[in-house]
Amino acid sequence: MAAPPEGTPCWADAMFSDLEGAKSFYGDVLGWTFGESSSEYGNYTQAYADGKAVAAVVPPMPGQEGQSQWCLYFASPDAAATAQRIRDNGGEVLMEPMQVGDFGTMCLAREPSGAVFGVWQGGRHEGFEAKGTPGAYFWAxxxxxxxxxxxxxxxxxxxxxxxxxxxxxxxxxxxxxxxxxxxxxxxxxxxxxxxxxxxxxxxxxxxxxxxxxxxxxxxxxxxxxxxxxxxxxxxxxxxxxxxxxxxxxxxxxxxxxxxxxxxx
Structure with missing residues (x-):
């Protein structure tokens, strides 16, 4: 699968204090099934629709508890360069580009009017395996x-x-x-x-x-x-x-x- 063009929404995840509650809710509402939680990556848990990876849920890290919110990630061929453009244009980098094993590199940011979003430079994980179908990302x-x-x-x-x-x-x-x-x-x-x-x-x-x-x-x-x-x-x-x-x-x-x- 070719990497999505720069700026394309390519992944979504959310932190939930009650991870099992979130899995039960979205499993019922969207028909998601869930993979094994990855303890190496903070119990990050991928969601699947018809066997294709469509999103992820994760418990908050200590000190990051707060209201849950979905985070949309935009594809980038170079997360560090994107982070610099974010700074140069009045945005705020909340999490510096961080390599996540061989899956890819992530960055979290806030645009000048306050919306939080992510940047994803794909490695082994390029992003959504399905879009536009029931249970999958459709639009943002x-x-x-x-x-x-x-x-x-x-x-x-x-x-x-x-x-x-x-x-x-x-x-x-x-x-x-x-x-x-x-x-x-x-x-x-x-x-x-x-x-x-x-x-x-x-x-x-x-x-x-x-x-x-x-x-x-x-x-x-x-x-x-x-x-x-x-x-x-x-x-x-x-x-x-x-x-x-x-x-x-x-x-x-x-x-x-x-x-x-x-x-x-």
Whole structure:
């Protein structure tokens, strides 16, 4: 499998204080199965959909306990060079590039408006083994109150071409690599409680959005938005029982015309 192009979302993981609770929840909601926890790497535990690696869960390291949150990683051919561009463009490197055995090199950072993300320079582990299918990563959006900070940062750190959705009701930008759209950016409105910081919202595919929402809420998740049917699919936004935000989407249930876009 060829390494994904620079700037492509390539992996997602989250820390959970109750690791077994997280495995039970996502196993039920997304149909995930889990590999053996790797004690050598802090009990990092990969999740699988139909036998393909799609994400990972891990307990927090001592002193890092806090609200759980999904972290999206972007592919880089040189994590150290990406980390330098992050600094040069007003971002903050939270974890310097660190080699993880022969799996690859990781780095954690915060963009200037506050959203935390990861950088992954693949080695033996190149990233998602499946995308766009039930249980697998589907899409992601940076939710921010300050797009005037986030947008120039993202397009300086990664080789993105930007375009806007033409809609007076929302401020939504798309980021392309070549002819492929890989990321969205949504301006957070007053609908978001003021205590909610900027974050990256990760969408996972499901084969029935409403059924997935029902399973999630029965297990203690909070429904934040939807389900709603759009030209991209039927989706809903949720917060899991440990506080991590995520969305589910049934891409096969798409209805309506794609929105008009304009280059920036």
């Amino acid at each position: 959006e940076v939710f921010t109150r300050e797009p005037e900070k986030a947008d120039p940062f993202l397009s300086a750190v990664f080789p993105y071409r930007m375009k806007d959705i033409v809609d007076d009701a929302v401020d939504f930008r798309l980021f392309d690599i070549g002819d492929t759209t890989v990321l969205g950016r949504m301006r957070m409105t007053d609908d978001f409680p003021p205590e909610v910081p900027s974050y990256v919202n990760v969408y996972f595919g499901v084969d029935d959005c409403d059924a997935a929402v029902a399973r999630a809420t029965e297990r203690g998740a909070v429904l934040r938005f939807g389900p709603i049917t759009t030209a991209f699919g039927r989706f809903a936004a949720l917060t899991d029982p440990q506080g991590a935000n995520f969305s589910v989407i049934d891409g096969a249930a798409a209805e309506g015309e794609m929105p008009e876009v304009k280059d920036v």
